[in-house]
Amino acid sequence: MVREYKRKTDRGTFCREDMQAAVDDVINKEVSLRKAASEHNVNYKTLSRYVEMKIKTDIPENHSFGYQKTRQVFTEEVENELVDYLIAASKIFHGLTMEELRELAYELAEANKITMPDSWAMNKKAGIEWARGFVGRHGADISLRSPEATSLQRMSSFNKHNVNMFYDNLGEVMKKGFTPDNIWNIDETGVATVQAPTKQIAKKGERRVGAVVAQERGTLDDSLLWHQCFWEPYSSVFYIP
Structure with a gap:
């Protein structure tokens, strides 16, 4: 699994508003695919796929064209609450390690009946990639620190x-x-x-972590x-x- 993929080209990227306008021109104004693609600066093959998709599935008017955000296990609200808990635990000298964060995430998902990957239920803890991604998503607030x-x-x-x-x-x-x-x-x-403790998750920028x-x-x-x-x-x- 690629942890941090970086795009090497701009192929497949487009402005969603331009794609929406091009689809409307093709369907409502009966403009050709190539002409609509040229006028709105989108790929005509991609445009043809979205036109066919809208005709067959009757996409709602407020549909967001383009790639959708990868589904996360927890909502942003739940993740923010989890970040607040990690910071509070660190301030009272009981910060959580990455292993403990993974176990807590599984228990949180299990207690709230949240859909989770099968590997979580098998291992009784979240995956290491999820934990790294979680810390990365909230890098402005938390980081992995070596406490005193x-x-x-x-x-x-x-x-x-x-x-x-x-x-x-x-x-x-x-x-x-x-x-x-x-x-x-x-x-x-x-x-x-x-004894020396292991690295724990704490508030980013904190001068001293115990x-x-x-x-x-x-x-x-x-x-x-x-x-x-x-x-x-x-x-x-x-x-x-």
Whole structure:
């Protein structure tokens, strides 16, 4: 299956309004196919096919000539709601991977009795091509990102009360007049304390994307664990005597 086909010629393309006018001239004004095609700048063989189609099937006046849009499993409204859900899940550190998106799409179609390809029902998830196409169609809003591993301790500690308390304490400490050589940065940058999450779907353009990690990798001593729970969320820089 060709994922992103790019036309190499303009063959078969035409203005729908011109084709409609040419068909009307041939049927109503009894203009020849070649003359109508020449006047409206359309291919006469394509014109003959549409003329025959309208005569045999009685095409309505509001029929849209030309190639129709490929049928999608979900409507644009449903897809927009799905995009909003993906963005909301990412903001609370529970973004969905491509695999989880495929499973969610199948469950959504199954719950709402939406017609889906047979492969979806067989595999209990949407196809990878559908998932890639979905992200591509909504590329202005979402993209596949590599989130930053965010522990549960950081999520629970990073709140307005703790942040205000930290800066209040930091202000009191700095008033004591410590020199720069007495101030140390002791965060654990470079020390892996949580497992690396896989790529997830998040809002496009978001500066930082996080993914909650329920279990720490390995064990930490009490001092480092306390530091991670309280000071890590603030990228702490504080005094050590």
